[in-house]
Amino acid sequence: MALATLTSKGQVTIPKVVRDSLQLQAGNQVEFVLSDSQEALFRPITKKVDEVFGRLCRPDRKAVSVEQMDAGLKRKLRAEMP
Numbered sequence: 001m002a003l004a005t006l007t008s009k010g011q012v013t014i015p016k017v018v019r020d021s022l023q024l025q026a027g028n029q030v031e032f033v034l035s036d037s038q039e040a041l042f043r044p045i046t047k048k049v050d051e052v053f054g055r056l057c058r059p060d061r062k063a064v065s066v067e068q069m070d071a072g073l074k075r076k077l078r079a080e081m082p
Helices: 016-022 066-080
Strands: 030-034 040-044
Touching: none
Parallel strands: none
Antiparallel strands: 030 040
16 A cells, blocks of 8 residues: 655645556646545546647658558567567
């Protein structure tokens, strides 16, 4: 179990084990969902496609086909297998 202390300003430091498990980084958003039993669910906010659309696009890089992408993924997976 990971514990944290609430400061006088209402702030909490998220324990490292929790940040690592949820892959949280500085600037990420999280939400608290309150239940009727006075518990809170804490979860990271995932990005919507519209927010990240075009981030992988680089005008200086040649476009590849779906087949080329599939072949590249297969090569990578084979290389990582023991």
